[in-house]
Amino acid sequence: MSKHDNTAAVKIENLSFHYGDRYVLDRINFEIPNGAFIGLVGPNGSGKSTLIKCILGLLKPQSGRVSFFGIPLGRFKNWEEVGYVSQKANSFNTAFPATVYEVVSMGLFGKVGLFRFLTKKHKQKIMGAIETVGMTEFTHRNIGELSGGQQQRVFIARALVSDPRLLILDEPTVGVDAASVSNFYQMLKSLNEEKGLTLLLVTHDVGVMSDYVTHVACLNNQLHFHGDTKEFKEISKEGFSQMYGHHVHVLEHLH
Numbered sequence: 001m002s003k004h005d006n007t008a009a010v011k012i013e014n015l016s017f018h019y020g021d022r023y024v025l026d027r028i029n030f031e032i033p034n035g036a037f038i039g040l041v042g043p044n045g046s047g048k049s050t051l052i053k054c055i056l057g058l059l060k061p062q063s064g065r066v067s068f069f070g071i072p073l074g075r076f077k078n079w080e081e082v083g084y085v086s087q088k089a090n091s092f093n094t095a096f097p098a099t100v101y102e103v104v105s106m107g108l109f110g111k112v113g114l115f116r117f118l119t120k121k122h123k124q125k126i127m128g129a130i131e132t133v134g135m136t137e138f139t140h141r142n143i144g145e146l147s148g149g150q151q152q153r154v155f156i157a158r159a160l161v162s163d164p165r166l167l168i169l170d171e172p173t174v175g176v177d178a179a180s181v182s183n184f185y186q187m188l189k190s191l192n193e194e195k196g197l198t199l200l201l202v203t204h205d206v207g208v209m210s211d212y213v214t215h216v217a218c219l220n221n222q223l224h225f226h227g228d229t230k231e232f233k234e235i236s237k238e239g240f241s242q243m244y245g246h247h248v249h250v251l252e253h254l255h
């Protein structure tokens with residue numbers, strides 16, 4: 001199949017998952033079109049991280065199917081096409097004495113073994129990824145000397161260095177100050193629009209996120225809504241709170 005067909009980047013069919021007798025995901029059907037920037041929202045404990053882990057094959061659902069670019073998960077081999085930045089990226093040991101350049105080069109380990117064997121082409125890729133996230137001036141700074149938002153940009157660069165087609169981010173803005181969150185989302189939006197990168201962003205920032213994404217999915221054990229940003233913004237606050245399972249304050253933005 002060609003790289004540029006209309007197959008969904010991710011297709012989830014009738015997926016259910018339970019821990020013991022506790023159902024966390026109930027018959028989820030959900031598609032991420034190629035080129036979309038999807039915000040996945042839902043209250044604490046609604047199953048967002050569990051869904052991501054099922055998509056990445058880290059957890060095996062009791063029923064249902066996941067496919068990447070038309071290939072069932074069990075047969076999917078091109079993992080360099082899928083970048084993942086976990087919530088835990090924030091708790092990376094930032095006292096570890098590594099520069100931005102070294103952290104980003106770790107994204108190529110799968111391909112080159114150790115970074116001392118990097119070729120000129122690899123070095124260009126690393127510098128390109130650092131430039132893409134706007135961190136060039138910090139290339140040789142120690143990761144521990146950067147702010148939370150800057151560190152998250154570096155982790156995105158590490159995920160981008162292998163040229164993924166799909167990037168999955170699990171709450172990347174936890175611990176990032178409000179002003180930097182908007183800049184961070186703007187950077188993701190540019191990656192989506194200019195580089196055609198498909199993005200799945202798990203977040204709690206319902207209001208802020210909806211100014212940047214192309215689609216929204218609302219999860220609360222079941223998928224309660226999945227549509228484009230325009231449809232999402234048309235849902236009344238009451239409707240949204242109901243679907244969320246409790247009252248939610250959707251932050252209004254001052255433009």
Ligand SMILES: Nc1ncnc2c1ncn2[C@@H]1O[C@H](COP(=O)(O)OP(=O)(O)OP(=O)(O)O)[C@@H](O)[C@H]1O
Nearest residue numbers: 019020022024042043044045046047048049050051
């Ligand atoms: N390993 C586990 N064993 C048993 N239950 C678990 C396990 N991991 C998560 N859970 C439970 O499954 C439910 C869904 O958890 P999950 O982490 O997927 O939610 P979430 O939407 O990502 O939450 P948050 O927004 O708080 O990160 C929660 O009730 C959680 O307590």
